[in-house]
Structure formats: structure tokens, C-alpha cells
Amino acid sequence: MLDDNGQEKDRLLAELAAGVPVFWINHALAQSHNGDAYRQDIADARQRLRDARYHLQGSFPATHGLADVVESRLLAAEDLAKRWKIPRWLVKADHSLPIAGSIKARGGFNEVLAFAERVAASNGLARMSPERPNYTHPDARSVFSHYSVVVGSTGNLGLSVGMIASSLGFRTMVHMSRDAKTWKKNLLRANGVEVLEHTGDYSIAVQQGRQAAEADPKCHFVDDEQSMDLFAGYGAAAQELASQLEEQRIVVDNDHPLFVYVPCGVGGAPGGITYGLKSLFGKNVHCFWAEPSASPCMLLQLLIGVHRSVSVYDIGLDNVTEADGLAVGSASPFVAPLMADQVSGIYTANDGHMLDMMLSVRDAQGLQVEPSAAIALLGPLFLTASEEGRSYVQAHGLGRTLPDATHISWTTGGSLVPPAEWQLLYERAEAFRGKVSALADAWSNEA
Structure with a gap:
């Protein structure tokens, strides 16, 4: 079991069972990372994806003219950054990937x-x-x-x-x-x-x-x-991101930390991405995973301990969420123990927060992302505005460097959604407009 005292664990479990937003900080986070175990698998996967260009361009018209068929853009979220006072906020836009249109x-x-x-x-x-x-x-x-x-x-x-x-x-x-x-x-x-x-x-x-x-x-x-092949494929995205950061002349070091927020279902994609990023940037990258309040399978697994399986149904949750790609009851038994001391923390959000953020990123940035992607855009707010986020910054001595940090929300799902589906989603989301601001206000009142 991870290093959370009994009272904190009981409180978190009660909040998870109640379906309220939770931000868990990993007190067992390791200060080092040995990336040798799967380094070659990830390198092979990156090369394999590059070699696939001939087949993909010949089979899918949407890929014609693309130099890197399985690489997504790294976009500046300038308007969102201004609204929420985040110095540098970027979007790793897997929601716009051709063919499959997601982080998967x-x-x-x-x-x-x-x-x-x-x-x-x-x-x-x-x-x-x-x-x-x-x-x-x-x-x-x-x-x-x-x-x-x-x-x-x-x-x-x-x-x-x-x-x-x-x-x-x-x-x-x-x-x-x-x-x-x-x-x-x-x-x-x-x-x-x-x-x-x-x-x-x-x-x-x-x-x-x-x-x-x-x-x-x-x-x-x-x-x-x-x-392992899935995990390695996800891990290949780390070098892709590192190259994009270098192209944009964004430094990651002791004085310029990197915060990455990744949606989490069963855990394979965030696990592979985190493994790859920790192999490249070590303690200077801080990876947080995001789960729906109805489906917090990875957070529950890490709280209970990685040596026995547990399901969100065991604590009375229904695993029903608008974030269909994250609707998973039990975490990966491969990823949970592997990443138990590598993920910096996990936060949960309910459908209302995801739908409201989905509207915000459309209105501010012109991006159409599914609820399962919008949850990653809540990450910088959890870190900078919540009590738990501020305590993480303080515990890791990041207060001085936070103004020079880079925040990256990793999106999944959006480009393939039919227009009629978007219309229905946005109509449902209107009922929740303002939910994220209300959450931020609540945090501010607690400060």
C-alpha cells in the first residue's frame, strides 16, 4: 500500500464512494526512475510507427500529405491560460489524430x-x-x-x-x-x-x-x-513530445518543471506516457492522471494496494459517465504496480465539470474535444488552485519555479465525432456551464 496514513486513506475512500471530486497526492513518489526495462520496446515501437507511414498513407486518405501520420500537434492554449492565470499551458492534441482520433x-x-x-x-x-x-x-x-x-x-x-x-x-x-x-x-x-x-x-x-x-x-x-506492445506504443509518444518541446525552445530542467495531465481509463495510455516521460526528464516532469468520479479505478487500486484487485463497484459506484473512453471498473494489473511510485497524483472530476470544460475549450481555443479529453484540461486548475495541488508544489519545492513551468493537457477523442453528436453533447453541456468556475471559487474560499 502507498504511504498514505489511515485517516487520509479513509477520507479519500469516503469521498470516492460519494462521487465528489478528489485530488490524491502520491506520497510514495520516487525521486528516480529506471527506464531501462522497457527502453528498447519503446524505441522499437517508435520506429515501427514511423515505418507504418507507407501503409497508412496508402490506406487512409486523411493521412495524405502528413509527414508524421501518428503524431499529434502541440498547441498553445493561450486564451485558457489567460483566463486561469497559467503562465504556459499547452495541449497535446491527440484528439485530432487521423484514422483513430484518440490517445489510443x-x-x-x-x-x-x-x-x-x-x-x-x-x-x-x-x-x-x-x-x-x-x-x-x-x-x-x-x-x-x-x-x-x-x-x-x-x-x-x-x-x-x-x-x-x-x-x-x-x-x-x-x-x-x-x-x-x-x-x-x-x-x-x-x-x-x-x-x-x-x-x-x-x-x-x-x-x-x-x-x-x-x-x-x-x-x-x-x-x-x-x-506490452500497447504500453510501448503509448510510451513512444514521450520522445515525440520531447522533440516538439525542443522545436518550440521550451526547456525542461530544475528551474523549468513540466506538468503533464493525462486521462486514465484502465491505465495503459497514461502509464506508457508517464514511463516514457520519466525516462527522459526524470524528477523534472510531474505526471498527473485524471479519472471520472464514477470510474476512479486506478486511484482506488493505488489506495487499496496493488497486490489485490478491486473494482469501483466495490465502493458503490456505477461506472457510468459521459467519458465513455474512461468508463473502466478495474485498473490494469500490469500498469498499477509498475507506476505506483511514478505518477505524481490522480484527480477525479464529475461529468458536469468535464462538459463545462468541453465548452470552455471550444469557446476559448476553438477545439472540439470529447468529455474524456476535457478532463485533462482541468489538471492545471487542480494543481494551482486546490489545497492539495498547492501542498504538492510546496512539498516538492516548486513554488519558486512554478512561474516558469510548462503545463500540458493531453487530449483524447474528438476529431471523429459526427456533427450531430457534437450538437447533442453541447446541448447537454449547457446545463453545466459555470461548474468549473464554481469549483475554483470553492477552492479559493478554502485557501
């Missing part, structure tokens, strides 16, 4: 491409050239038609895996939970993916997908809870 793109693509490489090699297909992997061989699609790829998902990983696996010629099946949006199912079906719907939640979808794959020796199951 790199991990899902890396997993499927790695499988494709293995299948092609086992069937005697050689690399076409230094720029063209073996899965681009003229005979590859015929070979792949005898194999299948299966994944369980609430939506975004299903889109990532489904789109690329189908484009390669694999029979592709996505088991989707009750939380998955109808438009995501329709998009997959339109791209030749078999969508199997389940009345249960994410865990049921994963379980059903795993069982289906076990019955077929030529079927590859993408295990969102345990996969």
Missing part, C-alpha cells in the same frame, strides 16, 4: 503492426525495402485473411485496433461494452470490422474478447489490461 492510436497501431510483422515473417514474407516493412508485401493481405484480431473496448481502443487491423486484411472483431457510443460502432462497421455488443461494462467486453481469441490459434487478442 499509437498503442493500438503498434500492437497490430507488431503482430502483422510476426505473421508475415512466419509465412516467409520479406521486407520490401528499408522504408517498407514485410506486411506491405503484395502477398501479405492474402496471408492475413487467414488470421484474426480481437479486442475488448469501450470505444477508442476498438477504433484504433479495428481500423488498422481491418486495413491490413485481418478479420477484425471488436467486443464493445454498453458504454461505447453508437457512432463508434457504426464507424467500425463501415470499415469492415465485426462489432459484438455486450450489455455489461468494459471488463465484460475484454473477458468475452479474450475467450473468443483463446478458441482460435490464428487469432490475436489485444489485451488492454496486460499488453
Whole structure:
């Protein structure tokens, strides 16, 4: 169990069960990070994603003319920064990634491409050239038609895996939970993916997908809870971000700390990103994860301890949220222990806060992000305005350097949402306009 005293743990558990916003600070945060264990896996994933350019540009018109098909922009959030008095606030815009349109793109693509490489090699297909992997061989699609790829998902990983696996010629099946949006199912079906719907939640979808794959020796199951290839794909984003910071002449060091806020579902994407960033920037990067108040599976797991599984249902939560990509009941048993002393903290927010921030980022920055992405934009406010955030800054001696810090909100999901869905989302969000300001005001009154 992490180093939280009994009273603090009981208070946090009670607040989680009540579904109120919580900001947990990790008192067991390590001051060092050994990134050697998965360094090569992440480097291989980064190269694999770059090598995929030929296939992706040939299969998806939206990627034509893009130099880096699986890299997102790093945008300045100047108007939001002015409103909330954040010196430098940036958005890592995974919500605008082509093809899959979310933070899940790199991990899902890396997993499927790695499988494709293995299948092609086992069937005697050689690399076409230094720029063209073996899965681009003229005979590859015929070979792949005898194999299948299966994944369980609430939506975004299903889109990532489904789109690329189908484009390669694999029979592709996505088991989707009750939380998955109808438009995501329709998009997959339109791209030749078999969508199997389940009345249960994410865990049921994963379980059903795993069982289906076990019955077929030529079927590859993408295990969102345990996969190293997914984790490495997510980790590849760290070097991508580091290069963008260098291009923008943004320094990260003892005098210029970096704060990164990442949405968290089962934990693979924020875990991989955090692992990669800690490997590059060490103690100068501070990674915070964001979860819906209805689905705080990772925070609950770290509070209870990583050696026994726990579900949000165990504390009376319903795991129902507008942030469908984060609607996960139990945390990854691979990521939780690995990152238990690397994540700086986790905050939770309810649907009203996410929907209000979704409106704010549209109005201020012209960005359309789903609720599961909007939650990452709450991070700088939690850190700079809440009592817990201020205590973290003080405990780590960051008060002097905070004016020179860089804050990055990592978004997921948005560019693929149909216009009619946006209209419905924004109409629902109007009922919650002002919720974030009210939360900030409450923090101010407590100060």
C-alpha cells in the first residue's frame, strides 16, 4: 500500500464512494526512475510507427500529405491560460489524430503492426525495402485473411485496433461494452470490422474478447489490461513530445518543471506516457492522471494496494459517465504496480465539470474535444488552485519555479465525432456551464 496514513486513506475512500471530486497526492513518489526495462520496446515501437507511414498513407486518405501520420500537434492554449492565470499551458492534441482520433492510436497501431510483422515473417514474407516493412508485401493481405484480431473496448481502443487491423486484411472483431457510443460502432462497421455488443461494462467486453481469441490459434487478442506492445506504443509518444518541446525552445530542467495531465481509463495510455516521460526528464516532469468520479479505478487500486484487485463497484459506484473512453471498473494489473511510485497524483472530476470544460475549450481555443479529453484540461486548475495541488508544489519545492513551468493537457477523442453528436453533447453541456468556475471559487474560499 502507498504511504498514505489511515485517516487520509479513509477520507479519500469516503469521498470516492460519494462521487465528489478528489485530488490524491502520491506520497510514495520516487525521486528516480529506471527506464531501462522497457527502453528498447519503446524505441522499437517508435520506429515501427514511423515505418507504418507507407501503409497508412496508402490506406487512409486523411493521412495524405502528413509527414508524421501518428503524431499529434502541440498547441498553445493561450486564451485558457489567460483566463486561469497559467503562465504556459499547452495541449497535446491527440484528439485530432487521423484514422483513430484518440490517445489510443499509437498503442493500438503498434500492437497490430507488431503482430502483422510476426505473421508475415512466419509465412516467409520479406521486407520490401528499408522504408517498407514485410506486411506491405503484395502477398501479405492474402496471408492475413487467414488470421484474426480481437479486442475488448469501450470505444477508442476498438477504433484504433479495428481500423488498422481491418486495413491490413485481418478479420477484425471488436467486443464493445454498453458504454461505447453508437457512432463508434457504426464507424467500425463501415470499415469492415465485426462489432459484438455486450450489455455489461468494459471488463465484460475484454473477458468475452479474450475467450473468443483463446478458441482460435490464428487469432490475436489485444489485451488492454496486460499488453506490452500497447504500453510501448503509448510510451513512444514521450520522445515525440520531447522533440516538439525542443522545436518550440521550451526547456525542461530544475528551474523549468513540466506538468503533464493525462486521462486514465484502465491505465495503459497514461502509464506508457508517464514511463516514457520519466525516462527522459526524470524528477523534472510531474505526471498527473485524471479519472471520472464514477470510474476512479486506478486511484482506488493505488489506495487499496496493488497486490489485490478491486473494482469501483466495490465502493458503490456505477461506472457510468459521459467519458465513455474512461468508463473502466478495474485498473490494469500490469500498469498499477509498475507506476505506483511514478505518477505524481490522480484527480477525479464529475461529468458536469468535464462538459463545462468541453465548452470552455471550444469557446476559448476553438477545439472540439470529447468529455474524456476535457478532463485533462482541468489538471492545471487542480494543481494551482486546490489545497492539495498547492501542498504538492510546496512539498516538492516548486513554488519558486512554478512561474516558469510548462503545463500540458493531453487530449483524447474528438476529431471523429459526427456533427450531430457534437450538437447533442453541447446541448447537454449547457446545463453545466459555470461548474468549473464554481469549483475554483470553492477552492479559493478554502485557501
